[in-house]
Amino acid sequence: MSxxxxxxxxxxxxxxxARKNYAMTELLAQAFSAFVISTGNKDAVVDFIKSTSATGELVEAHKHAQQSLLKILNSVEIIPTNKH
Structure with missing residues (x-):
């Protein structure tokens, strides 16, 4: 019986x-951005993100995703660690 x-x-x-899925997506975007920044590939990834597109019902959602990912990518800073 259900x-x-x-x-x-x-x-x-x-x-x-929805909140948990959004938080996971945001965390993955932050981790991805940290990796991109630390490997020196930010410009190439920014160009790629800007070149992507969607069609139909996904156009507005895709624009939002692009803007969100670019904002996260631009906000990530790598803090150097001291190596002895």
Missing amino acids: KQFSLEETLAIMNDT
């Missing part, structure tokens, strides 16, 4: 899942 969820419970579960 439990029936109210609309409010269902929306709360969906909201929690």
